[in-house]
Amino acid sequence: DPDPEPQPEPDPEPEPQPEPVTDIPAGGVSVITSAPATSYAFWQGDNNGAVGSAETVSADHEQFSQAVRVSVTNPSGEFYNGQLQYPTTTALNEDDVLLLHLYFRSVENTYETGAGFATVFMETPDYTKYVQHELSSAGEWQEYFIPLQMPRTEAAGETIVKIGFGDGDRAQVFEVGGVQLLNYSNTLSVDDLPVTKLSYVGREQDASWRAEANARIEQYRKGDFTVTVLDADGAAVSGADVQVEFEKHAYHFGSVTVGSLLMGEGSDSDTYREKVLELFNQSGPENDLKWAPWAGEWGTSFNPTTTIAALQWLKDHDFYTRGHVLVWPSKRNLPELMQGYLPEGNPAAADPEAKQKVLDHIDDVTSATAAVLDEWDVLNEPYDNHYLMDAFGDEVMVDWFEQARTNLPAHKLYINDYSILSGGGRNFSHQDHYQQTIQYLKDNDAPIDGIGLQSHFGNSPTSISRIYDIIERFHQAFPDLKIRSTEFDVNTTDEDLQADFTRDFLTIFFSHPATVGVQKWGFWAGAHWNPDAAMYTQDWQEKPNAQAWKQAIYDTWWNDFSGTTNEAGEYANRGFYGEYTVTVSREGQEQSQSVMLLPDGDSAFTLKLAP
Numbered sequence: 001d002p003d004p005e006p007q008p009e010p011d012p013e014p015e016p017q018p019e020p021v022t023d024i025p026a027g028g029v030s031v032i033t034s035a036p037a038t039s040y041a042f043w044q045g046d047n048n049g050a051v052g053s054a055e056t057v058s059a060d061h062e063q064f065s066q067a068v069r070v071s072v073t074n075p076s077g078e079f080y081n082g083q084l085q086y087p088t089t090t091a092l093n094e095d096d097v098l099l100l101h102l103y104f105r106s107v108e109n110t111y112e113t114g115a116g117f118a119t120v121f122m123e124t125p126d127y128t129k130y131v132q133h134e135l136s137s138a139g140e141w142q143e144y145f146i147p148l149q150m151p152r153t154e155a156a157g158e159t160i161v162k163i164g165f166g167d168g169d170r171a172q173v174f175e176v177g178g179v180q181l182l183n184y185s186n187t188l189s190v191d192d193l194p195v196t197k198l199s200y201v202g203r204e205q206d207a208s209w210r211a212e213a214n215a216r217i218e219q220y221r222k223g224d225f226t227v228t229v230l231d232a233d234g235a236a237v238s239g240a241d242v243q244v245e246f247e248k249h250a251y252h253f254g255s256v257t258v259g260s261l262l263m264g265e266g267s268d269s270d271t272y273r274e275k276v277l278e279l280f281n282q283s284g285p286e287n288d289l290k291w292a293p294w295a296g297e298w299g300t301s302f303n304p305t306t307t308i309a310a311l312q313w314l315k316d317h318d319f320y321t322r323g324h325v326l327v328w329p330s331k332r333n334l335p336e337l338m339q340g341y342l343p344e345g346n347p348a349a350a351d352p353e354a355k356q357k358v359l360d361h362i363d364d365v366t367s368a369t370a371a372v373l374d375e376w377d378v379l380n381e382p383y384d385n386h387y388l389m390d391a392f393g394d395e396v397m398v399d400w401f402e403q404a405r406t407n408l409p410a411h412k413l414y415i416n417d418y419s420i421l422s423g424g425g426r427n428f429s430h431q432d433h434y435q436q437t438i439q440y441l442k443d444n445d446a447p448i449d450g451i452g453l454q455s456h457f458g459n460s461p462t463s464i465s466r467i468y469d470i471i472e473r474f475h476q477a478f479p480d481l482k483i484r485s486t487e488f489d490v491n492t493t494d495e496d497l498q499a500d501f502t503r504d505f506l507t508i509f510f511s512h513p514a515t516v517g518v519q520k521w522g523f524w525a526g527a528h529w530n531p532d533a534a535m536y537t538q539d540w541q542e543k544p545n546a547q548a549w550k551q552a553i554y555d556t557w558w559n560d561f562s563g564t565t566n567e568a569g570e571y572a573n574r575g576f577y578g579e580y581t582v583t584v585s586r587e588g589q590e591q592s593q594s595v596m597l598l599p600d601g602d603s604a605f606t607l608k609l610a611p
Helices: 209-220 267-279 304-316 353-372 387-392 395-407 428-443 464-477 495-511 544-556
Strands: 041-043 052-061 064-072 083-087 097-109 116-123 129-137 142-149 160-164 172-183 222-230 241-249 252-257 282-285 320-327 375-380 412-417 450-453 482-490 515-520 561-564 570-576 578-586 589-597 604-608
Touching (some): 064 097, 116 172, 129 142, 209 222, 209 464, 209 495, 241 570, 252 320, 267 544, 282 304, 353 395, 375 395, 395 412, 412 428, 412 482, 450 464, 561 570, 589 604
Parallel strands (some): 252 515, 282 320, 375 412
Antiparallel strands (some): 041 083, 052 064, 064 172, 097 142, 116 129, 222 570, 241 578
């Protein structure tokens, strides 16, 4: 089975809105310790020394008299690095309905939001996570209800409730109290249990970022244009009717697609193609161009013939196309055909021939697809995929870009990584490493054109203003590089939250002048790594996030114009950058022309009426 894209990190939430005290339904059986303040396991974490420590303290709370105080002294930026742990004391059966209940409060922190934070997650020895939920507080005790249903049976002690405290970049102190995990077996459903509703900062309709973003959109995403109408002799025609119809955004609003579906037969493929054309102007394969499927290691539905045919279909429909990915440089994400060169856990002993094999692959796949692609992710996720750099030195990254450029003189070449915008925008070590890696590429004259920010979000996404600040950070560091959201999705079952965040993420991204597009990481639950994140259900029911996507792109940011020419034969206005059809008519004569309005292109268009 191919490795999936990495899980998004848990995302922060604003303070939950005060709600009436929610009663815990009767009938739940405790399946962890009944003395959570004193009976816990603890891993101090490892970041060149302990990440934090824990102690039992007295607590002034009506539900509990003691709590665990965690002092985080040396966070690594990884939420799981350092854990307070509560193993299950009995087995959990498939389909058991559980309620995780706890209280959290910040004691000391220096974050600008005023909020301390941690992540509660339920995990098994193979790192399967049944829950992953941000905890946040600015000082008061916050109560959390997290219901779930077990997807499989686990023996006693195998599932552990963990409170991870390695996230962030500063010391903090917090307390956790009243931790319970109750098993209702099959007596209640998940819907019968209380749940803490999540949100994100900046969701409010009157949030201050909105006016600023709309002003930037008006400034950077629109241009003035003039249509001049002449008669057959070249004289200005006044009083001519002018229609200016918007056909397509210059900005890329896209999604990855699946080649075999685009090329397939049957009703799902028919609907899939229809939605691609309805919703997007940019695309590229989710998996087809990764090395292993390109080399035939993922079965018959992935092959170069289908992949290139699907890309040709996209080009035939005037799509901008992206390739993903030339090099994903960990051993586990390289194809089977490379494994013999790469000894497990020992990059220093890697066969030097591997270095050339990678360059040969870049040569092969870029040559084969040059005519049907506009850009590539050359390098994917260097932060935790670095076997080849460990084996052969960081300069191989430069070699990969140069090899791509040799075959692709005009294509745009990107680096791509995750957890830059997600995780509350708080994975500072990941962000710093990304900036350092890009700086290394620039310092060594690698032909890099753009920065990919993956944009996988969970059920309490990063604040909108924090997203803008991170985009701005990378723009300030690399003002000549374009920035693209490459793998946007919002993995939650809260469809209102998903729709609102889709609208707001699109808005803040579109508003930054350095960005060129937002590409979703799939749109149909029938072909999605996280089906809950899709815009259409398996049976093609449209979800609110699809409506939010369409509303923003094809309504809020859409414009058609009509009017008449003045004495000089001119009609002027201001519109979104993109493709327009201009139609002029006077006294039964009509002339149409397709024009492109671009920031660095023509803004004056002349149409001549036939004699």
